[in-house]
Amino acid sequence: MTPVVRKHAVFAGAVLGLAAPNVHAQNELRIEDAVKSALTRNERAKIADLNVTVSEANLARARTAFFPTAIVNGTFSWKPDDLVDQTSARAQGSLFKNANSTAVTGLAVNQPLLNASAIMLYAQSRQQLMGQVAQSQDDKRLLAFDAARAFFIALSADAVLSAANTRLTTAQANLADTQARADAKIVSTNDVTRAQIDLANAQHEVENDKGNSAVAYIGLAYTINSPIPAKLATPATLLAAGRAPVPNQNELLRIAIATRPDLASRRHLAFAAHDFAREPLLRLVPVIALTGSFGLSTDETITGHGFYNAESLGATLSWPLFDAGVRYADKRSRDAQATIADLTTDALIRTVNEQVLASVASLQAAQSGLDAAQRARDAAKQSADETAILYKQGLAKAIELVDANDARFLADVSYATAEYSVALAYLALRQAIGLEPIGAEIR
Numbered sequence: 001m002t003p004v005v006r007k008h009a010v011f012a013g014a015v016l017g018l019a020a021p022n023v024h025a026q027n028e029l030r031i032e033d034a035v036k037s038a039l040t041r042n043e044r045a046k047i048a049d050l051n052v053t054v055s056e057a058n059l060a061r062a063r064t065a066f067f068p069t070a071i072v073n074g075t076f077s078w079k080p081d082d083l084v085d086q087t088s089a090r091a092q093g094s095l096f097k098n099a100n101s102t103a104v105t106g107l108a109v110n111q112p113l114l115n116a117s118a119i120m121l122y123a124q125s126r127q128q129l130m131g132q133v134a135q136s137q138d139d140k141r142l143l144a145f146d147a148a149r150a151f152f153i154a155l156s157a158d159a160v161l162s163a164a165n166t167r168l169t170t171a172q173a174n175l176a177d178t179q180a181r182a183d184a185k186i187v188s189t190n191d192v193t194r195a196q197i198d199l200a201n202a203q204h205e206v207e208n209d210k211g212n213s214a215v216a217y218i219g220l221a222y223t224i225n226s227p228i229p230a231k232l233a234t235p236a237t238l239l240a241a242g243r244a245p246v247p248n249q250n251e252l253l254r255i256a257i258a259t260r261p262d263l264a265s266r267r268h269l270a271f272a273a274h275d276f277a278r279e280p281l282l283r284l285v286p287v288i289a290l291t292g293s294f295g296l297s298t299d300e301t302i303t304g305h306g307f308y309n310a311e312s313l314g315a316t317l318s319w320p321l322f323d324a325g326v327r328y329a330d331k332r333s334r335d336a337q338a339t340i341a342d343l344t345t346d347a348l349i350r351t352v353n354e355q356v357l358a359s360v361a362s363l364q365a366a367q368s369g370l371d372a373a374q375r376a377r378d379a380a381k382q383s384a385d386e387t388a389i390l391y392k393q394g395l396a397k398a399i400e401l402v403d404a405n406d407a408r409f410l411a412d413v414s415y416a417t418a419e420y421s422v423a424l425a426y427l428a429l430r431q432a433i434g435l436e437p438i439g440a441e442i443r
Contacts, residue, residue: 038146048135077102127268156420261434279334280327280331359432
C-alpha cells in the first residue's frame with residue numbers, strides 16, 4: 001500500500017468508523033449519548049419531524065384533486081294551505097289546517113376525469129415533500145453537530161481548569177517551600193511575597209476557569225435538553241481521527257456534493273418550483289368530470305303519491321378560454337421563481353465547495369498548531385522542573401521560578417485549546433462533507 005493510499009485509508013476509517021464505543025464509567029457522559037439525547041429531546045428535532053408531517057399533509061391534499069367527492073343534501077319544509085281564525089285555531093290547538101310537509105334528500109357524486117393543472121400541483125407537492133424530508137434530515141444533523149461542539153467546548157473548559165488546578169498546586173508547594181527557606185534565612189522575604197502573588201493569581205485563575213467550565217456545561221445541558229452532566233468521557237477515537245492526514249480535496253468535494261442533505265433539499269425545491277411554473281398554461285386544457293346524483297322526495301305535488309326518486313348521470317366540461325391574462329402573469333412570475341430556485345441551488349453548491357476547502361485548511365492548520373503546542377508544552381514542563389531544581393539549589397531566583405511555572409501553565413492551556421481545536425475543525429470538515437458527527441448515519 002502506497003503512503004498516499006494508506007493516508008486516505010486511515011482517514012476514511014476514521015471518518016466512517018467512529019461508532020466503535022469506548023468503555024467509560026457509568027457516571028461519565030459520552031459524546032454518543034449527548035448526540036442521541038439532543039436528537040430525542042431537543043425541540044429542534046421534533047420541529048423537523050413535524051415539518052415533514054406538514055408536507056405529507058399538503059401532498060395528501062393535492063392528491064384529493066383526483067378522487068371523487070360525494071355530498072348528501074336534505075331539506076324539510078312545512079307549508080300551510082290557509083290560515084284559520086285565531087280563536088278557533090287556539091281552540092283546536094293549532095294555527096294551521098290542511099298543512100303539507102315535504103322532505104327532500106339527495107346524493108351528488110363528482111369524479112374528476114381530467115385536470116391537467118392538478119397534475120402539476122401534485123408533482124410540486126411531491127417534490128416539496130422530498131425536499132422537506134431532506135431538509136429535516138439536515139436540521140437534525142446540524143443539531144447533532146451542535147451537541148458535539150458543545151461537548152468539546154465543555155471538555156476544553158475542563159482541560160483548562162485542570163491546568164489551572166495544576167498551577168495552583170504548584171504555587172502552593174512553591175509558597176510552602178519558599179516560606180521554609182525564608183525562615184531558614186536562605187532566601188529573602190521578597191521571594192515569599194512573589195510566591196504569595198503567584199498563589200493569588202493561580203487561585204484567581206482557578207475560580208475564573210471554574211465559572212467558564214460551569215457555563216460550558218450549562219450550554220451542553222441546554223443543547224441536549226438533559227440535566228447538567230457531572231463528568232464527560234474523553235472521546236479518544238474521535239480525537240485520534242482528527243489528527244489523521246486529510247485526503248485529497250477533490251474527493252472530499254465529490255462526497256459533499258453527493259451527500260449534503262441541504263443540497264438535496266434545494267434541488268427538490270427547485271424541481272418543485274419548475275413544476276409550479278408549468279401549471280398556469282395547463283389551465284388551457286379543459287377540465288372534465290363525471291357527475292351523478294340520486295334524489296328522494298315526499299312532495300305529493302310532483303307525482304300525486306307519497307314519494308318519488310330520481311337518478312341522473314352526466315359529464316361536465318369546463319374550458320376557460322380567457323381569464324383576463326391571469327395565467328400568463330402567473331407563468332411569468334413562477335418562471336422567475338424557478339430561476340431563483342436554480343440560482344439558489346448553484347449558490348449553495350459554491351458555498352459547499354467553499355466550506356469544504358475552508359474546513360480542510362482549518363483542520364490542517366489546527367493539526368500543525370497542535371504539534372507546535374505539544375512541543376511547547378513539553379519544553380515548558382522541562383523548563384519548570386529544571387528551574388525548580390535550580391531554585392532549591394540557590395542557582396535560580398524566585399522570579400525565574402514564577403515565570404517558569406506561568407509559562408508551563410500557558411503552554412498547558414495552549415495545548416488543551418489546540419487539541420480541542422483540532423477536534424472542532426474535524427467536526428467542521430465532517431459537517432461540510434455531509435456526514436454525521438460521530439460515524440454512521442444517526443436517524
